[in-house]
Amino acid sequence: MRCLLAPVGILFACTGENDRQTLDGDTDTDTDPPPCAVVAEELPDAGMAIWMSDPSDVWIVGADGAGDPGGPMLFHYDGTSWTDLETGGTGKLQWVWSDGGDEVWMVGQGAQVVRYARSTGTFDVEVIADPATVLWGLWGSSASDLWAVSGDPRGALVGEIHHFDGASWSVAYQAPTDQSYALFKVWGSAADDVWAVGSYGLLVHYDGVSWTRQPAPEANTQTMFTVHGAGSDDATAVGGAANGAAWHYDGTSWAVDSPPPTAIAPAWTGTFSHPTWGTVACGAQQSIWWRASDERWTPDPRAIPTAASWKFHSCWIDDRGGVWATGGDLDSPALDHGVIAYCGDAAINPIE
Numbered sequence: 001m002r003c004l005l006a007p008v009g010i011l012f013a014c015t016g017e018n019d020r021q022t023l024d025g026d027t028d029t030d031t032d033p034p035p036c037a038v039v040a041e042e043l044p045d046a047g048m049a050i051w052m053s054d055p056s057d058v059w060i061v062g063a064d065g066a067g068d069p070g071g072p073m074l075f076h077y078d079g080t081s082w083t084d085l086e087t088g089g090t091g092k093l094q095w096v097w098s099d100g101g102d103e104v105w106m107v108g109q110g111a112q113v114v115r116y117a118r119s120t121g122t123f124d125v126e127v128i129a130d131p132a133t134v135l136w137g138l139w140g141s142s143a144s145d146l147w148a149v150s151g152d153p154r155g156a157l158v159g160e161i162h163h164f165d166g167a168s169w170s171v172a173y174q175a176p177t178d179q180s181y182a183l184f185k186v187w188g189s190a191a192d193d194v195w196a197v198g199s200y201g202l203l204v205h206y207d208g209v210s211w212t213r214q215p216a217p218e219a220n221t222q223t224m225f226t227v228h229g230a231g232s233d234d235a236t237a238v239g240g241a242a243n244g245a246a247w248h249y250d251g252t253s254w255a256v257d258s259p260p261p262t263a264i265a266p267a268w269t270g271t272f273s274h275p276t277w278g279t280v281a282c283g284a285q286q287s288i289w290w291r292a293s294d295e296r297w298t299p300d301p302r303a304i305p306t307a308a309s310w311k312f313h314s315c316w317i318d319d320r321g322g323v324w325a326t327g328g329d330l331d332s333p334a335l336d337h338g339v340i341a342y343c344g345d346a347a348i349n350p351i352e
Helices: 016-023
Strands: 037-043 047-054 057-062 074-077 082-084 093-098 103-108 112-117 122-127 134-142 145-151 160-164 169-174 183-190 193-198 203-206 211-213 224-231 234-240 244-249 254-256 268-274 278-283 287-291 297-299 311-317 323-328 338-343
Touching: 047 323, 047 338, 057 093, 057 103, 057 323, 134 193, 145 183, 145 193, 160 183, 193 224, 193 234, 234 268, 234 278, 244 268, 244 278, 244 287, 278 311, 278 323, 287 311
Parallel strands: 047 093, 047 311, 093 134, 134 183, 183 224, 224 268, 268 311
Antiparallel strands: 037 338, 047 057, 057 074, 074 082, 093 103, 103 112, 103 134, 112 122, 134 145, 145 160, 160 169, 183 193, 193 203, 203 211, 224 234, 234 244, 244 254, 268 278, 278 287, 287 297, 311 323, 323 338
């Protein structure tokens, strides 16, 4: 087990109802909302992704921080306590996915796919592409229909989409060669409705038969880091450089959906859409923004009381309306100073 630095104690955030009123512009309140809870901070590895089936089944993966002998970050929360799992391997884990069954799938550095079996507590690691590439994202309609997307940090190898059919992995799509494209994330509403996004505004869609490049919204050439949605007619991609940028799909076409320049949202790397609670984006300066019911992006007013302002890389809305976010010092090669935060009305036990 890795040695974890002392976390901040449990804090309580405001209720989902009050949060939504505030985010929708109702300022009829006398006090500032309570802060978010810091589940852990100053972890040796930066957090990269979150997945959960429910609030008692939370998985967080992350980097393999410099000087940390325990391998990449991998935590599981059962609703009461956290377990620090060791894969036995090395290298950053970039994303995590499961269908809620026995297997939990992770992808990351070295083109590695890591499969964890809950029933046996064992890990299986498979390299499915050139080890110089990173598998940045993962999504599936089932454990026998998985998609992983890749890119080469050096820009020497073309980005690819890989498919797992329950038996083996194969390359299903290669990015165009007019740029050094990387594909960063993949998400779908169904087996025949899957989106993948990447650098230089690369946007591709799978219709159940083949992957097809789609026109970038308003000729976008910015990086699209993450895509997620609440249905076939509601998907959001986020990215940008200095400022946060967003694009929304309404079931017919994609359109720019960024905050106005005066809002000055920090660059976003994570997004999550929930059919009840709306869409959240997160990124630099540990920022969390919501797109409320009136489709305006608004910063979450709750403070995150951490010692430093690192970046969030991934966020998730649970069924209670609470927001989970994880990140760290993502600008440093060390990829450390990991942080996990929870903004909601539940009491989440810290990592000890």
